[in-house]
Each structure stands twice: as C-alpha cells, then as structure tokens.
Amino acid sequence: xLVTQEFTIxxxxxxxxxxxxxxxxxxxxxxxxxxxxxxxxFAHALMGNPNYETExxxxxxxxxxxxxxxxxxxxxxxxxxxxxxxxxxxxxNFQFIKQAMTSLEKNQSIKENLSSFRQSANDLGLGSEWDKxxxxxxxxxxxxxxxxxxxxxxxxxxxxxxxxxxxxxxxxAIKVLVEKLRAFVDKGDKTLIIVSHYAELIxxxxxxxxxxxxxxxxxxxxxxVQVAYDILENGFNx
Amino acid sequence: xxxxxxNLKELRxxxxxxxxxxxxxxxxxxxHDVAKECYNALLTSxxxxxxxxxxxxxxxxxxxxxxxxxxxxxxxxxxxxxxVSDIIIDDGLISMNPDCADNDWYLNSPINLxxxxxxxxxxxxxxxxxxxxxxxGDIATIHSINPVGYKILPDTHxxxxxKLADVFDDNxxxxxxxxVDIGSNSDVSISEFIHAKNGTKIVKVLYLVRExxxxxxxxxxxxxxxxxxxxxxxSQVIQFPGSTFNAxxxxxxxxxxxxxxxxxxxxxxxxxxxxxxxxxxNNKNNSVVNVHHxxxxxxxxxxxxxxxxxxxxxxxxxxxxxxxxxxxxxADLKNKNLLCSPTATxxxxxxxxxxxxxxxxxxxxxxxxxxxxxxxYLNSRGIDNVxxxxxxxxxxxxx
Numbered sequence: 001x002l003v004t005q006e007f008t009i010x011x012x013x014x015x016x017x018x019x020x021x022x023x024x025x026x027x028x029x030x031x032x033x034x035x036x037x038x039x040x041x042f043a044h045a046l047m048g049n050p051n052y053e054t055e056x057x058x059x060x061x062x063x064x065x066x067x068x069x070x071x072x073x074x075x076x077x078x079x080x081x082x083x084x085x086x087x088x089x090x091x092x093n094f095q096f097i098k099q100a101m102t103s104l105e106k107n108q109s110i111k112e113n114l115s116s117f118r119q120s121a122n123d124l125g126l127g128s129e130w131d132k133x134x135x136x137x138x139x140x141x142x143x144x145x146x147x148x149x150x151x152x153x154x155x156x157x158x159x160x161x162x163x164x165x166x167x168x169x170x171x172x173a174i175k176v177l178v179e180k181l182r183a184f185v186d187k188g189d190k191t192l193i194i195v196s197h198y199a200e201l202i203x204x205x206x207x208x209x210x211x212x213x214x215x216x217x218x219x220x221x222x223x224x225v226q227v228a229y230d231i232l233e234n235g236f237n238x
Numbered sequence: 239x240x241x242x243x244x245n246l247k248e249l250r251x252x253x254x255x256x257x258x259x260x261x262x263x264x265x266x267x268x269x270h271d272v273a274k275e276c277y278n279a280l281l282t283s284x285x286x287x288x289x290x291x292x293x294x295x296x297x298x299x300x301x302x303x304x305x306x307x308x309x310x311x312x313x314x315x316x317x318x319x320x321x322v323s324d325i326i327i328d329d330g331l332i333s334m335n336p337d338c339a340d341n342d343w344y345l346n347s348p349i350n351l352x353x354x355x356x357x358x359x360x361x362x363x364x365x366x367x368x369x370x371x372x373x374x375g376d377i378a379t380i381h382s383i384n385p386v387g388y389k390i391l392p393d394t395h396x397x398x399x400x401k402l403a404d405v406f407d408d409n410x411x412x413x414x415x416x417x418v419d420i421g422s423n424s425d426v427s428i429s430e431f432i433h434a435k436n437g438t439k440i441v442k443v444l445y446l447v448r449e450x451x452x453x454x455x456x457x458x459x460x461x462x463x464x465x466x467x468x469x470x471x472x473s474q475v476i477q478f479p480g481s482t483f484n485a486x487x488x489x490x491x492x493x494x495x496x497x498x499x500x501x502x503x504x505x506x507x508x509x510x511x512x513x514x515x516x517x518x519x520n521n522k523n524n525s526v527v528n529v530h531h532x533x534x535x536x537x538x539x540x541x542x543x544x545x546x547x548x549x550x551x552x553x554x555x556x557x558x559x560x561x562x563x564x565x566x567x568x569a570d571l572k573n574k575n576l577l578c579s580p581t582a583t584x585x586x587x588x589x590x591x592x593x594x595x596x597x598x599x600x601x602x603x604x605x606x607x608x609x610x611x612x613x614x615y616l617n618s619r620g621i622d623n624v625x626x627x628x629x630x631x632x633x634x635x636x637x
Contacts (some may be wrong), residue, residue: 011396028490047618048567049614050610051610051616068619069622069623069628070614070617070618071617071618071620071621071622072625074617074619074620076406079618080617080618082615084615085615086609086611086612088313088612088615088629088630088633089618089633089637090632090633090634090635090636090637091633096619099616099619099621099625099629100619100620100621101584103621103622103625104257104619104620136637151619155619155620227393
C-alpha cells in the first residue's frame with residue numbers, strides 16, 4: 001500500500017505538484033495528464049530522485065518512504081521503470097541484474113538467475129546474447145524499455161511504477177508487455193502504477209483507479225475508470 | 239657501514255667519483271659512449287628541471303633522499319627466483335628463472351639474453367637509440383652498472399613473464415637500462431611486473447618491434463609497498479614497418495610514479511596503448527604517451543584512464559605527432575579522469591602536431607565526477623552508494 005498525504009514536489013524551489021493525497025493498493029492504477037504536468041516527476045520523487053525536494057508524507061507498506069534513501073526504497077519493494085534508462089558502459093545487462101538481485105537479497109544461484117534472465121529476454125524477442133550486452137548502450141528505445149521489463153520480471157517488486165512502458169515498443173512487444181504486466185498483477189498483493197495514454201494497454205489491464213494530474217499541479221484520483229476512457233476518446237480538454 | 243644521503247641533483251657530483259661503478263666510468267660498458275653524451279648534456283641542464291615535468295609534482299622526486307651504502311657488495315643473482323617470472327631483471331642483472339622453466343625450454347628457447355659480460359653481446363649497437371633526451375632516463379643510461387636485455391628470435395611465438403625486481407633490497411637509487419628486441423614476424427606477449435622498491439628506481443627500456451612483429455605488453459605496477467616507492471619508467475618503442483604494438487598498463491600509482499612512453503611508428507603499423515589507473519590515498523601517477531608517426535598508413539589508439547580518490551594525483555601528457563610524409567594516418571588520443579574526491583587532483587594535456595594532410599586524427603580529454611543520474615539508476619535497483627560507486631569506477635576503467 002502506497003499512501004501520499006499532502007505530498008508536494010518542488011524543483012529548484014518551484015512547485016511542480018502540490019498537496020497530493022492519493023492511495024494505491026494492490027491492483028492496477030493509471031496516471032494520466034497532459035505533457036509536462038509532472039507525471040515522470042511524480043514517479044521519480046516517489047523513488048527518491050535527489051533532483052526533487054518533497055514535502056508532506058508518503059507511507060509505503062507502513063514505512064515512512066520519504067525518510068528512506070533511494071536504494072532503501074528499492075529494497076523495501078518499490079520499483080520504477082525509466083523512460084530513458086541510463087547507459088553504463090562496461091557493465092553487462094546480466095552483471096547489473098546480478099548485482100541488483102544481490103542487493104535485494106533475492107538469493108538464487110547464478111545459473112538460475114541467468115536462465116531466468118535469458119527466458120525473459122527471449123520472451124521479449126531480444127537476442128540470445130542480450131545478457132552480455134552493455135547496459136542500455138547502443139540499444140534502441142524499444143530495447144531499453146524491454147530491458148526495464150526484464151528487470152521488473154527478475155526483481156519482482158511489491159509495487160512497480162512504470163513510466164510509459166509502451167513507448168517505443170512495436171505491436172508484438174506490446175502484446176508481451178500486457179501479458180507480463182497482467183502476470184505481475186495476478187501474482188496477488190502487487191501494486192502496478194502505470195503512466196500511459198495507450199488505450200489498448202489501459203483497457204487490457206482493467207485499472208482500479210485513475211489519477212489525473214493537471215497543469216495547476218493538482219492530482220485527482222478516481223475509482224471511476226470511465227474517466228480514463230473518456231480522456232482517451234476526447235482528450236484532456238474534451 | 240657508511241651511508242650517504244643524496245638527492246637526484248646531488249647525484250651529479252657522484253657520477254665520476256667512483257663511489258658506484260657505472261656506464262660512464264666503465265669504458266668497457268656497451269653504453270659507455272652514449273653515457274658520456276648523456277653526462278655532457280646533463281652538465282648544462284639537469285633533467286629534473288625539464289619542463290616536461292611541470293605538472294608531474296616533480297618536487298616529491300627532487301626532494302627525496304636516496305640512501306647509498308658505500309660498502310655495498312655485488313650481489314649474486316643466481317639464487318633469486320619467484321614463482322611466476324620467466325626472467326628477472328635488475329641493474330646490470332638478468333637471469334632466467336630456473337623455477338619457471340625446464341631444461342628443454344632453456345635449450346630450445348627462442349630467447350637470447352643480452353648480458354654485458356658476454357662476448358659479442360652486441361649491446362653497444364643499441365646506443366643510437368639511447369641518445370640524450372634531457373629526461374630522467376638519461377640518468378639511468380649514465381648511472382646503470384651495465385645494460386641488459388633479451389632478444390626474441392624472428393618468427394617466434396612466445397609468452398613471457400618479466401619481473402623488474404629489486405634484487406639489492408636497499409634504499410639506494412636503482413638505475414636500469416633494458417633492451418627488448420623483438421625479432422621480425424614474431425608474436426610476443428610480455429607480462430611485465432614492476433616491483434616497488436623502497437626508494438627511487440629509474441628505468442629506461444628500449445623496445446624494438448621489428449618488421450611484421452607483434453608485441454603485446456601487459457605492464458603491471460606492484461600494488462604493495464606503494465607508499466615508499468618512487469619510480470620513473472621511461473619506455474622508448476621503435477615500431478618497424480608492418481609491426482603491431484599493444485600495451486596495457488595497470489597501476490594504483492605510488493609515492494611518485496612516472497610512466498613515460500615514446501613510440502616511433504613507421505609505415506603500416508598498428509599501435510594501441512591502454513592505461514588503467516586506480517589511485518587513492520596520497521598515490522601519484524604521471525603518464526606520458528607520445529606517438530610519433532614517421533611513416534604513412536598507420537593506426538594508433540591511446541586511451542588512458544584514471545580514477546582518483548582521497549588525495550590522489552594524476553597527470554597526463556599525450557601527444558600525437560605526424561610527420562609530413564606520414565599520410566593516411568588514423569590516430570586517436572583519449573584521456574579520461576574520474577574525480578571521486580574534492581582533494582584529488584588531475585591534470586590532462588593533449589597535444590596534436592600534424593604536419594600533413596589526408597589523415598584522421600582526434601583527441602578528447604575529460605575530468606568528471608561520478609554521474610549522479612547513473613548512481614540514481616543503480617540506487618533505484620537497490621544498489622547502495624558504496625557498491626554503486628564501485629561499479630561506476632570499475633566500469634570507467636574497463637569500458
């Protein structure tokens with residue numbers, strides 16, 4: 001359970017989003033809003049990106065999230081997918097996931113890890129050598145997005161915030177994305193928060209709530225998901 | 239036991255005193271003539287004042303007091319062995335390590351040791367390559383007891399572990415002149431280990447990579463005893479036409495370190511120099527890589543990287559020089575530094591001296607801090623700042 005109370009986010013003393021009181025329990029939640037309102041900012045502020053100042057309170061499974069460092073939030077079970085994942089030359093995709101799994105104390109043998117990694121990469125149509133490729137180096141936008149999905153698969157967090165996971169993916173990959181996200185939620189007790197305006201993805205995931213961020217820095221959450229479908233049909237000004 | 243303390247400048251007064259036998263005094267030394275030339279040059283200008291060293295914290299070396307034992311006896315090297323080295327070298331000394339090679343290997347070895355006391359050793363023929371440079375390597379030429387070296391026969395494939403040892407195990411200045419002559423069309427891999435001695439070691443190494451030969455040089459500086467060690471290692475590499483020289487250098491610096499590499503490249507050659515230095519505490523490392531293209535149609539890549547922590551110090555001076563006749567050159571020079579401490583210091587100075595057209599030549603030097611976005615990305619996967627920082631540093635050095 002992720003609960004924000006009067007949660008405000010600032011960058012260089014300028015308020016981006018203010019006084020947000022929101023609740024995300026197990027299930028699927030969609031975040032929508034026009035370009036530039038701060039959807040990614042919201043996601044990264046929850047993850048503890050040091051570029052953002054925060055006020056208010058955020059409780060994550062009973063813990064004070066804002067007092068935690070980013071790595072502690074990850075260890076507590078929070079995951080965020082990046083719109084533009086950072087490239088790290090010299091670090092292979094598998095070395096990275098291995099280090100992350102060790103940090104999260106997900107103890108599997110290297111052989112099991114590698115086998116799971118390769119299976120996940122194969123599901124997404126990535127090459128058989130994907131584990132050896134350097135992390136997000138010389139990868140297309142779609143490949144980077146798929147790599148984030150592999151990480152979601154492998155790290156199996158309690159709550160995942162995915163920032164436009166569909167962008168850059170082709171139709172076949174989106175099918176796999178939907179399957180993987182559905183499988184993630186169907187594990188039970190998992191919270192999936194998705195920033196997306198992709199109708200098919202939203203429809204197929206059947207969200208439980210929708211949160212609309214507006215240009216004035218306000219957030220409004222509703223369990224009437226028709227709001228999302230109306231926006232998909234008519235736009236934010238419709 | 240009488241002990242004499244002196245710095246490098248004061249050493250000039252002792253070259254001719256006979257306190258230590260050297261190539262200048264020994265008219266039978268194969269380097270006697272060139273040692274005289276170096277000595278005459280040094281009388282007008284001391285190498286330690288060379289402006290090449292302006293960013294190299296030379297004061298540390300200048301002020302260091304070498305402790306000479308005037309009663310020192312010649313040392314028998316026949317018992318000096320270790321578990322990994324095929325050949326062990328110190329001033330005037332070179333020996334094959336009996337622990338690492340069997341008799342058959344000795345008998346059939348494609349390696350000829352170059353010893354000054356061996357008849358017709360031919361060492362004097364290398365003198366033209368060791369003319370005065372005005373650098374500290376000249377002191378090695380003057381003050382070395384005798385040059386040594388090894389020659390690899392043509393058309394040979396061989397892998398060697400070489401140790402530049404500290405046989406005398408004292409606090410006195412050690413000067414070495416080493417000749418490495420790689421025969422034509424040979425393919426040679428040398429792992430070179432530079433032992434850190436207590437005090438100063440000045441080494442001048444001449445590598446001749448003959449026509450069509452390949453030399454893969456992996457140079458590793460001793461990770462022990464760094465805080466007490468001062469090292470000046472000056473390499474002169476001559477690449478004959480059609481040759482390949484690949485160098486990979488690893489160090490953690492030491493109390494004072496200079497690793498200078500001057501490479502003369504003739505036609506149709508390939509040159510790769512990669513340096514990887516992880517510097518911490520008060521360790522220093524100064525790298526110079528100078529690639530001089532003297533013939534056409536060659537390729538050179540230089541990439542030197544340093545990670546600096548604590549009060550570490552690094553300087554890099556790189557130059558690519560292309561002569562007028564050297565058309566068709568493809569050269570790239572890189573130096574990257576990752577500063578992980580506000581009290582660490584890095585200097586970087588790339589130079590291009592291009593005297594011809596029709597070439598591709600580039601350079602890039604950076605001094606940066608740990609990228610916050612990269613660290614955040616690692617953090618977001620549960621990796622803490624210490625482990626994340628280590629990953630970033632390791633990747634920076636090995637990418």
